[in-house]
Amino acid sequence: GIQVEQSPPDLILQEGANSTLRCNFSDSVNNLQWFHQNPWGQLINLFYIPSGTKQNGRLSATTVATERYSLLYISSSQTTDSGVYFCAVNDNQGGKLIFGQGTELSVKP
Amino acid sequence: ETGVTQTPRHLVMGMTNKKSLKCEQHLGHNAMYWYKQSAKKPLELMFVYSLEERVENNSVPSRFSPECPNSSHLFLHLHTLQPEDSALYLCASSRTSNRGTKNIQYFGAGTRLSVL
Numbered sequence: 482g483i484q485v486e487q488s489p490p491d492l493i494l495q496e497g498a499n500s501t502l503r504c505n506f507s508d509s510v511n512n513l514q515w516f517h518q519n520p521w522g523q524l525i526n527l528f529y530i531p532s533g534t535k536q537n538g539r540l541s542a543t544t545v546a547t548e549r550y551s552l553l554y555i556s557s558s559q560t561t562d563s564g565v566y567f568c569a570v571n572d573n574q575g576g577k578l579i580f581g582q583g584t585e586l587s588v589k590p
Numbered sequence: 591e592t593g594v595t596q597t598p599r600h601l602v603m604g605m606t607n608k609k610s611l612k613c614e615q616h617l618g619h620n621a622m623y624w625y626k627q628s629a630k631k632p633l634e635l636m637f638v639y640s641l642e643e644r645v646e647n648n649s650v651p652s653r654f655s656p657e658c659p660n661s662s663h664l665f666l667h668l669h670t671l672q673p674e675d676s677a678l679y680l681c682a683s684s685r686t687s688n689r690g691t692k693n694i695q696y697f698g699a700g701t702r703l704s705v706l
Contacts, residue, residue: 512693522627522678524697525592567632571693577646578623578682578695580632 483508487568487581494558494588502553502584504568512571513544514578515553519564527553527566558588593617596681596698603671604706611666611701613681622664623682623695624656633680639664640686671705678702 484507494500504513515527528535528542530551535542539558544551555562565583594615603609615622624636638646639658653675655667664681682695 514694516697522680522700522702523592524680524682524700526694526696529694569633569695577635577638578693582632 483510483570483579485568485570485579485581487566487584489584490582491585492587494586496558496560496588496590498558498588499554499556500558500586502555502566502568502586504551504553504581506549506551506568506570508549510546510570512578513551514569515542515551516567516569517562517564518567518583524567555586558586560588560590562586563588592696592698594681594683594696594698596679596701598701599699600702600704602704602706603668605671605673607671608667608669610668611679611681611703613664613666613683613698615662615664615681615683615696617683617685617696619683619685619696620661621684621686621693622658622661623684624664624666625680625682625697627678627680627700629677637666668703671703673705676703676705 486505488503516524530542530544532546539556541554565585567583569578569580597612621640625633627633636650637656657665678700680700681698684695
């Protein structure tokens with residue numbers, strides 16, 4: 482099955498800093514989602530981005546499907562950005578969503 | 591608020607208890623999912639229901655029993671659990687096409703389960 486790898490596994494930032502999170506996947510996909518899991522466990526959809534670039538406020542994401550990776554950019558980070566960021570993909574059969582291990586982000590004031 | 595509601599938010603149970611987790615979605619979706627998230631691990635898919643029919647069961651022990659009475663509600667019935675079953679249980683829903691494309695899943699807040 483498809484393998485999803487995220488890097489880095491952990492990241493500590495000072496408030497105001499920018500960061501880039503990476504998601505690599507091992508095969509063609511027809512769906513890629515980025516999620517933010519807050520300290521209380523809630524998973525929030527950030528982007529549905531099987532290809533191309535999207536922006537939402539301080540967050541943006543780019544997926545290069547032909548090279549099998551996606552990047553999540555966080556600019557001017559805030560303490561509320563802390564939590565775990567997951568990348569998840571569906572394979573071309575449109576089946577189950579496969580999650581990466583996540584990047585745990587901690588933004589310090 | 592994601593449109594997917596899970597209850598209870600927290601549950602503590604003994605190994606001999608029987609309890610149920612509930613999930614309700616108000617998004618008009620036709621597929622619902624149960625995931626398990628153990629500490630420091632990615633989410634593991636447990637069950638998938640599409641159009642109220644179970645389409646996936648990822649080798650989950652029989653002490654977990656799902657039920658999907660209609661497209662808006664999903665239950666996970668628990669009995670004789672083990673301490674290693676302690677985890678965050680997340681429900682999700684999506685609208686799937688015939689080809690299963692654009693399967694955007696929306697998650698509930700989860701039930702944090704502790705088995706003593």
